Every structure is written in structure tokens, then in C-alpha cells.
Amino acid sequence: MLRNVLNICCAHIKHPNVNLTTRRLMAGHSKWANIKHLKAEKDEYKAVLFAKILRQIRLAIQEGDSVDPALNSMLRSEIDKAVKQNVPFDTIQNTLRRFQNNKMQFTKHRLGIQYKKNVFVICIINTNNFSGFKMDATAMIKKSGGIFVDVTHIFEDFGWIRARLAEVVLYPKSQTFEEKVFEDAIEFGAEDVKVVDCSSRTVNFKCDPTYLTALCKRLQINGYTVEKSEHIFYAHDPVKLTSELHDAYQVFLKKLQILPGVENIYDNVKE
Structure with a gap:
């Protein structure tokens, strides 16, 4: 057992940089993997949140029977919430244009x-x-x-x-x-x-x-x-x-x- 320990110690003395570099690379790889994982989760959450917000805008148009926020207070409220959640204004505008002449009806289940x-x-x-x-x-x-x-x-x-x-x-x-x-x-x-x-x-x-x-x-x-x-x-x-x-x-x-x-x-x- 002592011999094995001595051999391992000698290996580290002979090649100190190899093991140190490897450990650093592995640590960096682990950190990068964690960052990628967290970013993927954040992006997924953001995509789900935006999709839900845009559905709520669609429902507000449907229930308020108007794509004009001045005439539809529910739509105005949903647009305000979308802006507070950092939904791009172009995305909101495109959603309003897309649903203006779209007769597709959402139903609640x-x-x-x-x-x-x-x-x-x-x-x-x-x-x-x-x-x-x-x-x-x-x-x-x-x-x-x-x-x-x-x-x-x-x-x-x-x-x-x-x-x-x-x-x-x-x-x-x-x-x-x-x-x-x-x-x-x-x-x-x-x-x-x-x-x-x-x-x-x-x-x-x-x-x-x-x-x-x-x-x-x-x-x-x-x-x-x-x-x-x-x-x-x-x-x-x-x-x-x-x-x-x-x-x-x-x-x-x-x-x-x-x-x-x-x-x-x-x-x-x-x-």
C-alpha cells in the first residue's frame, strides 16, 4: 500500500503540469457545462413565458372583440404586462397584426x-x-x-x-x-x-x-x-x-x- 502511494506521489512530481492542466481543463469544462445548462433552462423558461403572454394577448383580443388597446381594456392590461416582462415591442405588434384578421378561436379546457x-x-x-x-x-x-x-x-x-x-x-x-x-x-x-x-x-x-x-x-x-x-x-x-x-x-x-x-x-x- 505504501509503495503505491509513493509511486503516485512520484508520478505527480515527474509530471506536475500535466495533472494540474488536466484538472484545470476539467474544472473549466464543468463550469462551462453548468453555464450552458443554466442558460438552456433560462431560455426555455423565457420561451414558455413569452408564449403564455402572447396567448393572453390573443385571448384578450378574442374576449374584448378588438385589437385596439384604446377600446379593449383587457388587451391594454395584457400589453402592459408583456412590456413589464420585457417582451419585445415588435413581437407584441406582430402578434396584434397576426390576430387582426385571424378568426381562429382559442377555447379553455x-x-x-x-x-x-x-x-x-x-x-x-x-x-x-x-x-x-x-x-x-x-x-x-x-x-x-x-x-x-x-x-x-x-x-x-x-x-x-x-x-x-x-x-x-x-x-x-x-x-x-x-x-x-x-x-x-x-x-x-x-x-x-x-x-x-x-x-x-x-x-x-x-x-x-x-x-x-x-x-x-x-x-x-x-x-x-x-x-x-x-x-x-x-x-x-x-x-x-x-x-x-x-x-x-x-x-x-x-x-x-x-x-x-x-x-x-x-x-x-x-x-
Whole structure:
């Protein structure tokens, strides 16, 4: 054993530069590989994010029935969000031109998934080719340990809208902003309302999910800018995952998130 150690030491003394250079090269190679890997992940995330933002612009055009941001507050809000996320302005303009005369309609779909034993997922998809999406998604989901199931009994659902009342909207001085908002909520058919910020006149409305689109339009007609609307699913009994299952689920979740058309994912996993 001692002889072997001495031989190894002598080899390093005879050829010190060879091993040192090799180690440096290997360390550099490892660092370069890590940089490439991180850049690839970042580029993939950016591509998925941009695709989702552009889909939201397309949906805003469809729901607001106009490619003019001045006439479509939902579109104006989505364009503002796109700019904040550093989507190139040329890309936004090309998207508006492409959809101006395009009659292709996106439709919203919902998929229920059971992952492993006790994780239940609702996946919201916006696409013009749902059968194609499901065909592409099925192989990945099954390979990861998931199956399609009905999970509606696991969740409570409701419509949620964040809106901002324009400053030009006047109401009696005897009426406070909160009173104005509550009165509007009752009149427009919302189930609940919460003032987020009085200074910016930002409000959250809650409604029956089937009334979500209609309430958005009602708010816009009456001086509100809809900044975001969502059909939300909230798990009745969230579950805590083991460390091993949590890590495996995060890998599955990432694969699900990058599927073209996926907008939102809800699950029963406790944070």
C-alpha cells in the first residue's frame, strides 16, 4: 500500500503540469457545462413565458372583440404586462397584426390529473387544438406516474377579478369609495368584493365562475379596467408530501408547465 502511494506521489512530481492542466481543463469544462445548462433552462423558461403572454394577448383580443388597446381594456392590461416582462415591442405588434384578421378561436379546457397516490391536479389549457394537446400530454403524464381522473370534488372553485376604477368615474361626495365598490358589486352580480388599495382604486371581485367573463365585461362598461381575471381552484384538504415525493412532483410539475397551451395549474399540495 505504501509503495503505491509513493509511486503516485512520484508520478505527480515527474509530471506536475500535466495533472494540474488536466484538472484545470476539467474544472473549466464543468463550469462551462453548468453555464450552458443554466442558460438552456433560462431560455426555455423565457420561451414558455413569452408564449403564455402572447396567448393572453390573443385571448384578450378574442374576449374584448378588438385589437385596439384604446377600446379593449383587457388587451391594454395584457400589453402592459408583456412590456413589464420585457417582451419585445415588435413581437407584441406582430402578434396584434397576426390576430387582426385571424378568426381562429382559442377555447379553455380543464384536465384533471392524479399524480402517484394522493396528489390531485387541475390543469387549465387555452388552445385551438385540444385533441392534439391531450395526445401530446398523455405519454408524458403516464410515464411520470399520472393518470387522467375527475378531480372536481377535491376543489372549491370561484371566479376572481382584479380591477381598477378609473379616476374619471364620479360618484356622490356623500358616498365613500368602499360604498361605491360594494354598490357596484351588488348591482353587477358579484358574490363578494374586497378593496385592495384605495389610492389606486384597485378592487378584487369574487363571482360564480360561469359568470366570470360577463362580470369582466360589465365592469369594463362601467369604468373599471380589468387587470386580471381567473377561474381559481382551491383544494379542500391540502396534503403534505414527503421530501422524496415532493422532489419528484416538482419535476413532473415543470414538465407539465412547459406544455404548449398550459395557462394555470392548481393542486392539493400543502406548501
